[in-house]
Amino acid sequence: xxxxxxxxxxxxxxxxxxxxxxxxxxxxxxxxxxxxxxxxxxxxxxxxxxxxxxxxxxxxxxxxxxxxxxxxxxxxxxxxxxxxxxxxxxxxxxxxxxxxxxxxxxxxxxxxxxxxxxxxxxxxxxxxxxxxxxxxxxxxxxxxxxxxxxxxxxxxxxxxxxxxxxxxxxxxxxxxxxxxxxxxxxxxxxxxxxxxxxxxxxxxxxxxxxxxxxxxxxxxxxxxxxxxxxxxxxxxxxxxxxxxxxxxxxxxxxxxxxxxxxxxxxxxxxxxxxxxxxxxxxxxxxxxxxxxxxxxxxxxxxxxxxxxxxxxxxxxxxxxxxxxxxxxxxxxxxxxx
Amino acid sequence: xxxxxxxxxxxxxxxxxxxxxxxxxxxxxxxxxxxxxxxxxxxxxxxxxxxxxxxxxxxxxxxxxxxxxxxxxxxxxxxxxxxxxxxxxxxxxxxxxxxxxxxxxxxxxxxxxxxxxxxxxxxxxxxxxxxxxxxxxxxxxxxxxxxxxxxxxxxxxxxxxxxxxxxxxxxxxxxxxxxxxxxxxxxxxxxxxxxxxxxxxxxxxxxxxxxxxxxxxxxxxxxxxxxxxxxxxxxxxxxxxxxxxxxxxxxxxxxxxxxxxxxxxxxxxxxxxxxxxxxxxxxxxxxxxxxxxxxxxxxxxxxxxxxxxxxxxxxxxxxxxxxxxxxxxxxxxxxxx
Numbered sequence: 001x002x003x004x005x006x007x008x009x010x011x012x013x014x015x016x017x018x019x020x021x022x023x024x025x026x027x028x029x030x031x032x033x034x035x036x037x038x039x040x041x042x043x044x045x046x047x048x049x050x051x052x053x054x055x056x057x058x059x060x061x062x063x064x065x066x067x068x069x070x071x072x073x074x075x076x077x078x079x080x081x082x083x084x085x086x087x088x089x090x091x092x093x094x095x096x097x098x099x100x101x102x103x104x105x106x107x108x109x110x111x112x113x114x115x116x117x118x119x120x121x122x123x124x125x126x127x128x129x130x131x132x133x134x135x136x137x138x139x140x141x142x143x144x145x146x147x148x149x150x151x152x153x154x155x156x157x158x159x160x161x162x163x164x165x166x167x168x169x170x171x172x173x174x175x176x177x178x179x180x181x182x183x184x185x186x187x188x189x190x191x192x193x194x195x196x197x198x199x200x201x202x203x204x205x206x207x208x209x210x211x212x213x214x215x216x217x218x219x220x221x222x223x224x225x226x227x228x229x230x231x232x233x234x235x236x237x238x239x240x241x242x243x244x245x246x247x248x249x250x251x252x253x254x255x256x257x258x259x260x261x262x263x264x265x266x267x268x269x270x271x272x273x274x275x276x277x278x279x280x281x282x283x284x285x286x287x288x289x290x291x292x293x294x295x296x297x298x299x300x301x302x303x304x305x306x307x308x309x310x311x312x313x314x315x316x317x318x319x320x321x322x323x324x325x326x327x328x329x330x331x332x333x334x335x336x337x
Numbered sequence: 338x339x340x341x342x343x344x345x346x347x348x349x350x351x352x353x354x355x356x357x358x359x360x361x362x363x364x365x366x367x368x369x370x371x372x373x374x375x376x377x378x379x380x381x382x383x384x385x386x387x388x389x390x391x392x393x394x395x396x397x398x399x400x401x402x403x404x405x406x407x408x409x410x411x412x413x414x415x416x417x418x419x420x421x422x423x424x425x426x427x428x429x430x431x432x433x434x435x436x437x438x439x440x441x442x443x444x445x446x447x448x449x450x451x452x453x454x455x456x457x458x459x460x461x462x463x464x465x466x467x468x469x470x471x472x473x474x475x476x477x478x479x480x481x482x483x484x485x486x487x488x489x490x491x492x493x494x495x496x497x498x499x500x501x502x503x504x505x506x507x508x509x510x511x512x513x514x515x516x517x518x519x520x521x522x523x524x525x526x527x528x529x530x531x532x533x534x535x536x537x538x539x540x541x542x543x544x545x546x547x548x549x550x551x552x553x554x555x556x557x558x559x560x561x562x563x564x565x566x567x568x569x570x571x572x573x574x575x576x577x578x579x580x581x582x583x584x585x586x587x588x589x590x591x592x593x594x595x596x597x598x599x600x601x602x603x604x605x606x607x608x609x610x611x612x613x614x615x616x617x618x619x620x621x622x623x624x625x626x627x628x629x630x631x632x633x634x635x636x637x638x639x640x641x642x643x644x645x646x647x648x649x650x651x652x653x654x655x656x657x658x659x660x661x662x663x664x665x666x667x668x669x670x671x672x673x674x
């Protein structure tokens with residue numbers, strides 16, 4: 001299936017015509033959960049994850065055997081404004097590191113038994129500096145959305161999306177500020193570890209960008225004006241997964257900002273998605289709250305690369321293993337209180 | 338190695354003569370961590386876990402290939418006081434369920450690639466009602482400690498301990514109250530899901546037990562007077578793991594109460610151990626704080642059976658995989674800021 005969209009209105013149509021969860025499958029899952037040999041509710045989030053997963057997979061077996069992790073990489077015009085502790089060439093260097101198996105996400109994908117796909121997006125052609133003009137024109141934004149859409153493996157049984165891109169916490173902060181309000185300082189954090197002086201520059205760049213694109217009317221326009229190719233690609237992948245009924249675990253602050261653009265443009269657009277973890281990037285908790293997403297994990301991560309969501313795959317596997325494999329009270333001859 | 342102790346003073350000696358972490362190995366690990374292709378600190382808890390693990394394993398390869406999970410089961414005299422939502426025979430029924438592979442921990446052990454050992458401890462001979470007399474005499478307590486000590490596989494590379502025992506949140510609450518102070522209500526929670534009326538009975542049983550054994554002088558005496566066989570066995574296993582330099586992940590409220598007894602009797606006794614998760618049992622967070630242990634996970638679990646700690650094995654595996662497998666900045670040719 002090739003992307004069936006050529007402008008942002010086509011994406012808006014796809015957001016209006018999304019499949020919904022299979023309520024019968026979810027109800028079956030909830031009923032089975034109530035029969036399993038444990039006190040009701042005692043598996044907490046693991047129970048909720050199993051019911052959620054079965055709702056999206058319908059009749060399919062509730063088992064994770066083909067997880068896919070996609071890391072999208074992009075470069076940002078605002079990097080030239082000195083908003084990062086690392087130079088822009090690190091994006092391409094880290095893509096090479098991913099391709100040679102040396103990054104954190106390579107190890108985490110192996111532990112999770114997941115296929116890892118790395119998708120660099122025109123790294124030699126950074127987006128425009130969003131304090132001066134929209135980060136992407138419509139054609140660039142559509143190409144990035146389509147790259148995300150096309151990168152999803154239709155046979156995956158869970159999708160994890162993440163990113164790499166020097167300066168992309170600046171883009172994410174600008175998106176959050178534009179869509180959720182508050183000051184630039186509220187959303188601007190230390191990213192890979194900037195000092196106080198850079199943090200002030202970063203906040204002023206965010207403020208300038210938000211002010212310049214104040215007319216952007218919805219999440220997709222904000223994504224185009226303030227985002228970046230890897231953010232648009234993550235949005236495209238999350239949307240494709242929805243149409244394929246593949247449950248999604250999304251990663252930290254930048255990924256959440258991309259998800260927020262979908263959430264803003266299409267209510268319910270993230271019902272098939274869970275937040276893998278809470279990053280230490282300052283605004284992440286509030287960003288998740290705005291989407292009504294409780295993070296699965298809180299491990300003090302702030303790396304990106306889909307790292308937190310990759311760890312969360314194991315938690316989802318645990319949830320499904322319990323749901324599918326446990327005996328019922330009747331099967332086990334256990335008194336149910 | 339058979340247990341080298343026959344009374345509680347022998348255990349106190351073992352607590353005084355514990356091996357310490359290998360500081361050189363930990364320093365090597367911290368130095369390596371600083372070279373890996375990620376911003377410093379960006380893997381958060383995963384970095385700390387890798388350094389901690391390597392400190393305890395010394396020169397051994399930092400990889401989890403032989404995790405062992407032990408679930409100890411015991412019955413409690415106080416169950417007859419009506420403190421649980423489930424009848425006492427459920428302990429034996431659940432042990433049979435473990436043995437037939439139908440419980441949550443069976444599925445979670447499989448996901449974690451762990452060996453699961455189930456150790457029922459004289460289920461047909463409950464401990465005494467601690468509101469009337471000590472839960473265990475010295476011989477019973479030593480036998481349970483020894484059962485825990487002997488159950489540890491000397492070749493395991495991480496140990497997870499957990500429990501099953503109807504009424505054992507009552508015993509755990511009494512231990513916490515006796516060693517940490519506060520009221521019985523502060524420590525008494527809903528366990529498997531008791532209603533308000535049972536919760537009041539449970540708190541009064543806890544208060545009676547704590548008052549009766551107010552003279553218990555240290556954590557080991559409190560363990561004997563207010564604990565139970567599965568709690569003593571968990572303590573014995575944690576202590577054995579220390580002497581074998583096997584890192585431990587301990588489970589929820591009851592397991593933490595058993596660990597607290599060691600912590601109280603021997604400062605530093607839990608340095609080789611981490612808390613796998615935060616249970617929803619009310620007092621668990623405060624109990625962990627008293628031992629200065631931050632939980633790895635918070636998944637809303639309250640099942641016991643080592644379930645939360647079993648999920649945490651995957652997080653530790655992820656931490657070690659990153660530590661061992663990632664490229665350094667120099668190896669990958671990545672600019673390090």
